[in-house]
Amino acid sequence: MGKRLKELIGRRSLLQAVTATGLLLGLGGIASWTSRRSAADPYLVRPPGGQDEARFTSLCIKCNRCTEICPEDVIVNAGVRDGPLVARTPRLDFSLGYCDFCMDCIVVCPTAALLPIRKSEAKLGIAVIMKDRCIPWQWGGCTRCYEKCPEKAIILDEFKRPIVVADKCNGCGLCKLVCPTDQLRSYKPGQTRGIEIERT
Ligand code: SF4
Numbered sequence: 142m143g144k145r146l147k148e149l150i151g152r153r154s155l156l157q158a159v160t161a162t163g164l165l166l167g168l169g170g171i172a173s174w175t176s177r178r179s180a181a182d183p184y185l186v187r188p189p190g191g192q193d194e195a196r197f198t199s200l201c202i203k204c205n206r207c208t209e210i211c212p213e214d215v216i217v218n219a220g221v222r223d224g225p226l227v228a229r230t231p232r233l234d235f236s237l238g239y240c241d242f243c244m245d246c247i248v249v250c251p252t253a254a255l256l257p258i259r260k261s262e263a264k265l266g267i268a269v270i271m272k273d274r275c276i277p278w279q280w281g282g283c284t285r286c287y288e289k290c291p292e293k294a295i296i297l298d299e300f301k302r303p304i305v306v307a308d309k310c311n312g313c314g315l316c317k318l319v320c321p322t323d324q325l326r327s328y329k330p331g332q333t334r335g336i337e338i339e340r341t
């Protein structure tokens with residue numbers, strides 16, 4: 142074999158090794174990102190009866206029946222950003238609607254991924270005040286979530302700042318829906334609501 146040919150083969154092997162290593166590192170990174178994201182995303186809140194995440198994801202066939210029937214339009218499809226394993230499963234988006242526990246989604250679910258549950262027992266998640274965004278925690282003047290919460294799960298402190306009473310909150314999301322933070326602070330890029338619903 143000529144010297145030139147040996148050099149070429151050596152360079153090609155090196156290139157292949159570098160490419161393969163890069164690919165493996167990339168795949169490893171993606172795998173660890175997706176598992177971190179789907180395992181820990183606190184904002185991936187499910188419709189009523191889907192709170193056991195492992196059970197829910199093993200039974201949901203992504204048929205969209207719950208999304209279509211929801212009268213409050215609060216159910217959306219999870220995206221690839223939520224993790225490839227949960228993409229297209231139903232999640233609740235409380236910037237679009239809230240859950241009034243009509244239970245229509247449970248009725249149409251063909252696999253019992255959404256288990257029948259009584260409203261009094263349902264707890265979709267829990268409201269958490271984002272103090273860096275909530276208007277009265279920054280300045281003052283808004284009590285909208287306190288006024289609208291159907292469970293009286295929000296109280297006001299001595300400065301009229303909202304506080305969530307965890308035991309009373311069922312995660313319906315009405316507080317987030319009515320929160321005006323993203324409109325009032327729209328001059329700041331990336332502003333969202335002053336309250337979020339985290340899964341429990
Ligand atoms: S219970 Fe009713 S309002 Fe709540 S997510 Fe299901 S269909 Fe929508």
Ligand code: SF4
Binds near residue numbers: 289314316
């Ligand atoms: S999620 Fe529903 S019950 Fe909980 S604080 Fe908000 S409005 Fe009240």
Ligand code: SF4
Binds near residue numbers: 283287303320335336
């Ligand atoms: S509605 Fe939003 S901004 Fe107003 S008090 Fe509640 S969380 Fe804060």
